[in-house]
Amino acid sequence: MSDVILKNLVKNYGGKFLAVNDLSTTFKAGEFVCLLGPSGCGKTTTLRMIAGLERPNSGELLFGDKVFFSSRTGEFLRPEKRNLGLMFQSYALWPHMTVEENVVFGLAMRKATSTEKANRFKELAKLFHLDGLGARYPRELSGGQQQRVALARMLAVNPSLLLLDEPLSNLDAALRLEMRAELKRLHKTLGCTVIFVTHDQLEAMTMATTIAVMNKGVIEQMAKPMDIYHRPATRFVANFVGNPPMNMVGAAQGDDLAAWLGNACALPARAVETFGVRPEALRMAAPGAGAMEAVIDTIQPTGADWIIGLAVKGRPMFALSAEPPSAVVGETVGLTLKPDGVHAFDGEGRNLEVVA
Amino acid sequence: MAISTSAAKPPLGVRLRLLVADLRAEPSIAIGAVLAVVLGYLVLAPVAAIVFSALRFTRMDAVRASAKPGDMTFSYLERVFHSHVSVDIFWTPLWNTLTVAVFSTALAVVFGLTLAALVTSTNIRGRGLLGFLLIIPYMLPSQALASAWITVFKNRRTGGAPGMLEVIGLTPPDWLSYGPLPIVMCLALSYFPFAFLLFSNALNKIDTQLEEAATTLGAPQRVVWMKVLLPLLIPTTMSVLLLTIARTLGTFATPYVLGAPVGYTLLSTSLYSSIRSGASGVAAVLAIVLAIFGILMLLADIWMVRNWQRFVTVGGKGGKRDVAELGALRLPFTAIAWTVFLVAAFAPLLVMLLSTVMREPGVFAFSNFGLAYWTGADGQPGVFTSPEILTALRNSLAIAGSAAVLCGVLGLTVGYAVVRLSGGWLAGFLRQVSFLPYLMPGLAFAAAFLSLFAVPRGPIPALYGSLSLLILVMVVTYLPYASRSGISAMMQVGREPEEAGMVLGAGFFRRILAIIGPLQKTALVTAIILPFISGMKELSLVIMLVTPGTEMLTTQSLRFLDYGHTQLANATILIIGLVVMLLVLLLQRITKTNLAGGLGG
Numbered sequence: 001m002s003d004v005i006l007k008n009l010v011k012n013y014g015g016k017f018l019a020v021n022d023l024s025t026t027f028k029a030g031e032f033v034c035l036l037g038p039s040g041c042g043k044t045t046t047l048r049m050i051a052g053l054e055r056p057n058s059g060e061l062l063f064g065d066k067v068f069f070s071s072r073t074g075e076f077l078r079p080e081k082r083n084l085g086l087m088f089q090s091y092a093l094w095p096h097m098t099v100e101e102n103v104v105f106g107l108a109m110r111k112a113t114s115t116e117k118a119n120r121f122k123e124l125a126k127l128f129h130l131d132g133l134g135a136r137y138p139r140e141l142s143g144g145q146q147q148r149v150a151l152a153r154m155l156a157v158n159p160s161l162l163l164l165d166e167p168l169s170n171l172d173a174a175l176r177l178e179m180r181a182e183l184k185r186l187h188k189t190l191g192c193t194v195i196f197v198t199h200d201q202l203e204a205m206t207m208a209t210t211i212a213v214m215n216k217g218v219i220e221q222m223a224k225p226m227d228i229y230h231r232p233a234t235r236f237v238a239n240f241v242g243n244p245p246m247n248m249v250g251a252a253q254g255d256d257l258a259a260w261l262g263n264a265c266a267l268p269a270r271a272v273e274t275f276g277v278r279p280e281a282l283r284m285a286a287p288g289a290g291a292m293e294a295v296i297d298t299i300q301p302t303g304a305d306w307i308i309g310l311a312v313k314g315r316p317m318f319a320l321s322a323e324p325p326s327a328v329v330g331e332t333v334g335l336t337l338k339p340d341g342v343h344a345f346d347g348e349g350r351n352l353e354v355v356a
Numbered sequence: 357m358a359i360s361t362s363a364a365k366p367p368l369g370v371r372l373r374l375l376v377a378d379l380r381a382e383p384s385i386a387i388g389a390v391l392a393v394v395l396g397y398l399v400l401a402p403v404a405a406i407v408f409s410a411l412r413f414t415r416m417d418a419v420r421a422s423a424k425p426g427d428m429t430f431s432y433l434e435r436v437f438h439s440h441v442s443v444d445i446f447w448t449p450l451w452n453t454l455t456v457a458v459f460s461t462a463l464a465v466v467f468g469l470t471l472a473a474l475v476t477s478t479n480i481r482g483r484g485l486l487g488f489l490l491i492i493p494y495m496l497p498s499q500a501l502a503s504a505w506i507t508v509f510k511n512r513r514t515g516g517a518p519g520m521l522e523v524i525g526l527t528p529p530d531w532l533s534y535g536p537l538p539i540v541m542c543l544a545l546s547y548f549p550f551a552f553l554l555f556s557n558a559l560n561k562i563d564t565q566l567e568e569a570a571t572t573l574g575a576p577q578r579v580v581w582m583k584v585l586l587p588l589l590i591p592t593t594m595s596v597l598l599l600t601i602a603r604t605l606g607t608f609a610t611p612y613v614l615g616a617p618v619g620y621t622l623l624s625t626s627l628y629s630s631i632r633s634g635a636s637g638v639a640a641v642l643a644i645v646l647a648i649f650g651i652l653m654l655l656a657d658i659w660m661v662r663n664w665q666r667f668v669t670v671g672g673k674g675g676k677r678d679v680a681e682l683g684a685l686r687l688p689f690t691a692i693a694w695t696v697f698l699v700a701a702f703a704p705l706l707v708m709l710l711s712t713v714m715r716e717p718g719v720f721a722f723s724n725f726g727l728a729y730w731t732g733a734d735g736q737p738g739v740f741t742s743p744e745i746l747t748a749l750r751n752s753l754a755i756a757g758s759a760a761v762l763c764g765v766l767g768l769t770v771g772y773a774v775v776r777l778s779g780g781w782l783a784g785f786l787r788q789v790s791f792l793p794y795l796m797p798g799l800a801f802a803a804a805f806l807s808l809f810a811v812p813r814g815p816i817p818a819l820y821g822s823l824s825l826l827i828l829v830m831v832v833t834y835l836p837y838a839s840r841s842g843i844s845a846m847m848q849v850g851r852e853p854e855e856a857g858m859v860l861g862a863g864f865f866r867r868i869l870a871i872i873g874p875l876q877k878t879a880l881v882t883a884i885i886l887p888f889i890s891g892m893k894e895l896s897l898v899i900m901l902v903t904p905g906t907e908m909l910t911t912q913s914l915r916f917l918d919y920g921h922t923q924l925a926n927a928t929i930l931i932i933g934l935v936v937m938l939l940v941l942l943l944q945r946i947t948k949t950n951l952a953g954g955l956g957g
Contacts, residue, residue: 013779053855055378071366074373078381079858086859092852096874105870106860157860 002064009059021217034208052079085159100134106157235349279320281341290334384776402804409640432637463544468551499609504704516920520718606797608896708926748912756891759830764883767838771846794836798897845879
């Protein structure tokens with residue numbers, strides 16, 4: 001088992017667009033790492049550089065003591081030689097090959113005998129519920145089955161590192177839940193390192209052991225999922241993770257609202273530029289009960305909870321409540337705060353609590 | 357201390373190692389580089405050569421002007437634009453060209469739009485069948501209609517076999533037999549299928565929700581057409597207009613067959629006579645003028661497509677448009693549509709076929725029919741025994757066939773390199789250089805090839821008079837279509853199937869053989885058959901490059917017309933039509949489509 005080490009990786013396209021900007025980090029062996037970020041943040045480029053499908057412009061990329069790439073010594077290990085597993089967003093199953101031919105392709109490249117191939121396929125078919133589908137063509141399979149074929153093809157050669165590029169985005173909601181559980185189980189059984197790219201915070205939160213939130217070619221924060229949620233290092237991370245997103249309130253005005261929030265997070269108001277309030281940290285009470293009042297603007301029941309649109313001192317905010325609201329639209333309610341859901345960010349977007 | 361060491365470039369050895377690693381990991385870099393050099397030469401060198409020919413003395417003219425061959429001169433420009441002959445070789449042909457282009461294009465658009473509307477959106481009888489039949493003229497070589505016209509309307513002004521009307525005692529006047537009227541008619545009839553195809557496609561693609569929105573707001577059918585559909589077709593109309601004008605500019609066969617007998621010259625025929633009379637400097641200038649016209653038209657088209665984005669109506673859930681019930685007008689409109697088919701396709705084919713089985717044209721007596729022109733009689737060889745036709749058939753198949761195979765392979769290779777290298781400058785260069793020949797009318801491009809390869813150039817021997825010159829010029833001319841379809845075929849498959857193989861340990865050749873090859877089988881066959889079809893029909897591109905040993909079916913049919921052997925010319929054209937039809941059927945079988953759409957060139 002080896003760590004994946006990235007040192008000062010830079011990748012730009014045509015000298016113009018900087019996709020990955022001086023990225024240095026280490027993905028520990030055995031972790032389920034999630035690269036999370038909006039489209040264009042460089043997460044897929046990072047994954048493809050680890051796979052060898054993109055060559056970095058400079059920097060170093062190591063897998064344990066194996067050098068994948070180094071602009072210092074001029075080494076570049078071709079993807080064919082890296083022995084890792086990659087699963088594409090589209091699955092990239094070959095439509096002209098049967099399920100079995102797809103799955104054992106990697107073994108054929110390693111000159112396996114036909115008995116070896118047949119045995120391995122049997123094993124994998126059992127593991128991924130593909131029994132009896134070996135002679136079918138990919139287009140004859142359902143989306144979920146196609147995905148399991150792609151998984152089986154990736155795992156057939158016992159890769160030492162698994163790379164997954166948004167593999168769940170083509171599935172419907174129910175299947176996605178099931179596959180999240182399956183991937184999690186798989187990671188536990190195999191124990192190998194997994195690097196997973198997604199823009200879906202729910203996927204990242206539910207599956208990863210470590211989340212790296214990327215933005216504009218750099219990692220803004222890398223931490224355990226719960227830490228990402230509760231101690232976001234930057235305003236970007238705070239805003240990107242969480243649904244409904246964190247309420248952002250400018251602090252410059254120095255009005256009641258800012259004072260109230262500043263009071264809650266017990267920070268000297270020194271360099272606070274923006275306060276962030278998690279929707280679930282906003283609690284409603286009887287009018288006059290809290291230090292702040294708000295008018296209910298909209299109520300969106302989701303079944304499990306209620307998303308309540310509020311006008312707080314004329315500013316729109318969302319609250320998330322597990323209880324039905326005690327008032328109706330247009331009425332005034334009192335507000336209280338759960339202090340650990342309030343964050344303060346400085347002019348550069350850093351979380352002042354985490355920095356301190 | 358912040359001393360920037362990272363900014364320093366790594367040593368040369370390291371950079372070389374990375375370059376080698378890059379080339380090994382990505383063979384498409386090497387492939388792309390070779391393609392760039394070869395295509396760059398084949399596309400750009402002829403253009404340079406023709407500019408040189410226009411501006412430098414030939415050996416003959418140098419002697420006359422007591423200058424050295426190759427000296428810079430504006431005398432050819434002067435001769436074309438401002439001399440005692442410029443009216444004959446340039447200004448009149450220019451005026452004629454514009455006249456013919458405007459009228460034939462206008463007619464083609466009117467026919468195309470009307471028929472597209474009738475066939476796609478109304479309940480005229482036999483609309484399914486008409487959709488296919490109306491494209492038939494597109495499958496015939498460009499001289500077919502002219503040849504059929506001559507077969508019927510030829511008068512005593514020219515020799516050889518007389519026209520059908522002449523035989524039965526009606527001498528057609530010159531204006532009906534030759535000149536602008538028949539040229540405009542023939543061009544309009546042979547170009548309207550193109551307009552018909554584009555308009556039908558556009559109408560089928562318009563989101564029907566746009567019409568339904570108007571209908572739910574109370575607009576009657578007539579208003580929906582006037583206020584919604586026709587305005588949405590404006591970009592298509594402009595596109596059809598420009599592309600048809602561009603084609604008319606470079607058309608050769610029709611004005612040659614129908615214009616030459618009365619001295620009605622177009623730029624294309626003027627260029628041809630300049631080449632034939634050895635005035636290569638003048639020909640070069642005329643070719644450049646043609647090319648500039650062509651480029652202007654196509655640039656205008658590209659500009660328009662880009663600027664009329666607001667008319668893009670693709671997508672949506674719109675289903676098939678409900679056909680309009682024409683009521684009492686159903687019969688008249690059905691008649692109009694079928695008449696166009698009869699005049700544009702059926703009648704010409706019938707006339708050509710009849711002429712080859714009748715001893716005396718126009719005499720409908722049973723004893724007058726026979727297969728003499730096919731089998732040969734009275735010591736004269738027939739179609740099946742004529743050494744000219746057999747050689748031409750062999751040449752046509754060899755030239756069009758080899759060009760097609762080369763084109764297909766080259767197109768997909770360009771596609772592969774462009775897709776693998778997408779985003780890089782090499783991909784951009786390949787895209788552009790392979791598109792360039794599209795801007796040049798075939799005749800101008802042929803003139804350019806002639807000035808380039810008439811003499812040995814470096815390692816390349818003089819190619820004039822060889823089949824390889826014809827193959828080469830065809831490959832380069834069809835390259836835009838081939839590479840465009842190659843790029844889209846590769847785009848469709850994308851990079852991922854290959855990358856999946858890469859990660860699993862498959863090397864380059866293995867990936868090509870096991871993954872890319874099988875996935876692109878159909879695309880390759882299509883990419884070969886389409887240029888094969890165009891090559892069989894090609895005339896204007898090859899007419900200046902063929903020599904007595906390298907005649908093709910198309911050029912041979914023109915020679916027959918020159919000598920007045922109308923019957924043999926028609927038979928040759930029918931053979932071309934037959935081969936093309938077979939290829940189209942083969943293509944439909946392979947791609948499982950049922951429309952002869954997408955026939956390039």
